[in-house]
Amino acid sequence: MKDTVISFDNVSKTYKLYSSTRKRLLGVFIKKIPYKKKKAVDNVSFEIQRGDSVALFGKNGAGKSTVLKMITGVAFPTEGTITVNGRVSALLELTSGFDMEFTGRENIYLKGHILGLKDDEIKALEDTIVEFSELNDYIDQPVRTYSSGMKARLGFAINVNIKPEILIVDEALSVGDAAFRVKCQKKINEVIHKDNVTLLFVTHQTAVAEEFCTRGIVMKNGQKVFDGEVHEASEFYKKMYTIKK
Amino acid sequence: MNKIKDFFMSYINILILDIKEHLENVPQIFKLSIADLKKTYTGAALGWAWAVIKPVVTIFVYWFAIAIGLRQGGDIEGVPYILWLICGIISWFYMGDSITGGTDCIRRYSYLITKMKYPVTTIPTHNNLSRFFVHIIITVIVVLIFWIGGYPPTIYLLQLPVYMILMFLFFNAWSLFAGLVSAMSKDFSNLVKSFNVSVFWLSGVLWNIENVKDNEIVYSILMLNPVTFICYGYRNCFVNHVWFFEQPKRLLYFLGWYALLVFLSLWAYKKLRKEIPDVLA
Numbered sequence: 001m002k003d004t005v006i007s008f009d010n011v012s013k014t015y016k017l018y019s020s021t022r023k024r025l026l027g028v029f030i031k032k033i034p035y036k037k038k039k040a041v042d043n044v045s046f047e048i049q050r051g052d053s054v055a056l057f058g059k060n061g062a063g064k065s066t067v068l069k070m071i072t073g074v075a076f077p078t079e080g081t082i083t084v085n086g087r088v089s090a091l092l093e094l095t096s097g098f099d100m101e102f103t104g105r106e107n108i109y110l111k112g113h114i115l116g117l118k119d120d121e122i123k124a125l126e127d128t129i130v131e132f133s134e135l136n137d138y139i140d141q142p143v144r145t146y147s148s149g150m151k152a153r154l155g156f157a158i159n160v161n162i163k164p165e166i167l168i169v170d171e172a173l174s175v176g177d178a179a180f181r182v183k184c185q186k187k188i189n190e191v192i193h194k195d196n197v198t199l200l201f202v203t204h205q206t207a208v209a210e211e212f213c214t215r216g217i218v219m220k221n222g223q224k225v226f227d228g229e230v231h232e233a234s235e236f237y238k239k240m241y242t243i244k245k
Numbered sequence: 246m247n248k249i250k251d252f253f254m255s256y257i258n259i260l261i262l263d264i265k266e267h268l269e270n271v272p273q274i275f276k277l278s279i280a281d282l283k284k285t286y287t288g289a290a291l292g293w294a295w296a297v298i299k300p301v302v303t304i305f306v307y308w309f310a311i312a313i314g315l316r317q318g319g320d321i322e323g324v325p326y327i328l329w330l331i332c333g334i335i336s337w338f339y340m341g342d343s344i345t346g347g348t349d350c351i352r353r354y355s356y357l358i359t360k361m362k363y364p365v366t367t368i369p370t371h372n373n374l375s376r377f378f379v380h381i382i383i384t385v386i387v388v389l390i391f392w393i394g395g396y397p398p399t400i401y402l403l404q405l406p407v408y409m410i411l412m413f414l415f416f417n418a419w420s421l422f423a424g425l426v427s428a429m430s431k432d433f434s435n436l437v438k439s440f441n442v443s444v445f446w447l448s449g450v451l452w453n454i455e456n457v458k459d460n461e462i463v464y465s466i467l468m469l470n471p472v473t474f475i476c477y478g479y480r481n482c483f484v485n486h487v488w489f490f491e492q493p494k495r496l497l498y499f500l501g502w503y504a505l506l507v508f509l510s511l512w513a514y515k516k517l518r519k520e521i522p523d524v525l526a
Contacts, residue, residue, distance in 0.1 A: 015523055024524070025430035028516065069522070073362035076519040088362070097360040101284045113276040114363060 003050040004085070005166060005198050006071055011080035013041040013066050013222075040066040041077070042222035050086075053192050053199040055209035055230055057237040058219035064202050067219070068168050071200065086198070087115075089164030100144040104135055104154050107143055111158050125161050132187070133157035134180070153180060160187050166198045167191065188212055206234040259511045263421075266364035274371045281375035296379045297386070300338050304331055307451060321453050322484045328394055330451070332483035333476040335387055336408075337450045339380040340416060340472050341441060343373055347420025348437045351428040355525040365518060369420030377413055384409070391483060401486045408478035408489065415471060415503050422510035425517045429524055448472040474499040 017036040018024040027033040041063045048054055056064045069075035072088050097114070098107050108129055112122035130139050133153045143151065160167065169188070189212050191197045203209050209216065209230060216233025218226035218240070226236045267274070286292050308327050312318025321329040350372040357363040384405070388398060427434040445451075448470050454477075458464050467473060474495050481487040489496060 016520070021430040022432055025426075025432050028426060028429055069526075074359060075522050075526075097356050099280070099284070099356070102280070106280070110276075110280055113273055114357070114361065116270075116273065118272075 004047050004083075005050050005052075006046075006048040006085075006200075007083045008044050008046050008067075008070075009081045009083075011041060011044050011070065011077045011082055012039065013063075013070065013075065014039050014078045039222050041070070043080075044219075044222075044224045045080075046217065046224065046227060048198060048200070050198055051192070051196045052215060053201065053213045055206075055213035055216045055233065056200065056202045056219065057204075057206065057209070057216060057233060059241070062219040063222040064219055065170065066222075068170055068200065068202065071166070072168060084166070086165030087163075088166045088168065089159045089162060098143045098151065098155070101142055103142055104133070104139040104146070105130070107154070108158055112162065115162060117162065129154075129157045129161050132161060132183075149177065149180075156184055160184075160191060163195070164191075164197060166200070168200045168202075170202045185211065206237060210234055255515060256508070256511050259514055260507075263366040263511070263514070266366045267370065270364055270367050274367050274374065277371040278374035278378070281372060282378060285375070296382070300335065300383060303338075304334060307334070311451060317452070322480075324396065324484050325394075328391060328396070329453075329480065329484055331387055331390065333480050334450055335380070335383050336412060336475050336479045337445065337448070337472065338383070339376060339412065340475060341445060342376055343416035343420060344423075344441050344444065345434075345438055346376065347373065347416060348423040348427045348434045350420050351424035351521070352434075352525070355428075359522050359526045365521075366421060366514065369417055369424055373413065373417055373420055377409075380409075387483075396483070399486060401488065402482050404489055405479070405482045408475060408482065411478075411499065411503075412475045415475075415499075415506065418503065418506040418510045422506060422513045425510070425513040425521065428521050429517060444470065444472055448476060450476050468495060469498055471499055471502045 015038045016024075016027070017038055018027055018033070019035075023033050023035070027035060044063075044067065056067065058064045066075060070077055070082055071084055073084065097111055099110055102110060105126070108126060109119075109122055112125070133139070133150075133156075135150060135154060138146065138150065139154075143154070146154070156169075167188070185208070188199065192199055192212060199213070201209055201213055213230045216226070216228065216230040216237075217224060218233050218237045220240065225240070226233050286295060289295060291298070304327075308318075308330060311330075312326055318326040320326065347369055350369045351358065351365075354368050354372065357368060358365060388402070392398065423433070423437060427437070447467060449467070450472070454464065454467050454473060457467065477485075477495075478489060481489065481492075
């Protein structure tokens, strides 16, 4: 039986670019203020089934991040409809939703509360998260003192351990060291296969994507140019890239 | 006709969404407001003491300037100026901080908007709530000060929660509107900051508006200021001993302002909700 968790139906997203912030403020009140339109996502449609693991390929500015943001519910489409069923856990950026003044441990609770978990539910996950992040004593230091690798580790540890139904990983894995990367990949593999989590993965390293994705979508200039088996998608992406060179 | 109906329905729907988001996220709102408090006060060595030191210093400075400097420190409504000042100015501490703090609330919590899906209408609420907790503590202290100063609580103090809740709701609507607009551009937040001072001096926080009662036009314009309504409401409880329903005209003016702000906040939400993540990102 088909169990669609994410569906994009002719989705387009246009950003409004004003020449200055003052114009943007005036644009709120006056419709006539001119602005440029930038189409970040152009008429994209696809469906993703439960348990799928999909890689998104594309150069910078191809619209991958915008697609992910729309799935997460952070950004909204200008046209078309998006349906998402399930709890989305997104690692959009390294510092995804951290409060810099709080310690790592406090951030675990903060993030849990924001996602609607109860104290005892978070407590049950706390040790796993701390252990996974390998932060040791640093877990009780403010996040602003963390290095980018530490933030990425904590972010990944939280997102992957709060039992997501849809996991979105946006290049976060490229930050940690090799050992941690392997650990993350193992963990991702585990959640995909054990818990039937739907994975959306964005990376420039096609080899990593091929490891645990079965399907690949290639984007270019906001449009979907390829959608199919991951190896073929990776080939397509590489070819597109070399021609460009 | 249908157009008017659609127009109204779109606003009613946002209002329902606003209320629904609040009801569904009560634990998150409280958790985040306590987190906000912790963040404000745990960074400094004196910590929580600042919540009291800051208002005490401010009150002293105003009292010194007005009573000693300008020699206007005589009794007002039968109580010493300092007490008259204190019981009104504590409400301004909340209101003034809410006018500017509310304007920055969306920017301050931009990560709740750009990094995850979070009910946006509740951001001003938890942001204001953390300050409201402090306000409650200060209000209790002021009740004690009055008591010690020989003015024990009267039955009129029972209406204080009415004014407190009106104040909270009013500035919550303001914060949603101002927060959303200033997220689009910092100009708005600068505009608010420059107006904040005028709102303060043109309210009856420091000086008694009854002094200008002879000039009816000026008097009624000054009385339109919602800050004055709340501030004098506090004084109704502590000093004047008047019930809020005994001044129906003032209450109606205030509720009119409130209705306007709610409308503006819904308008801002409707217009900007989808654009704001793009701007803040």
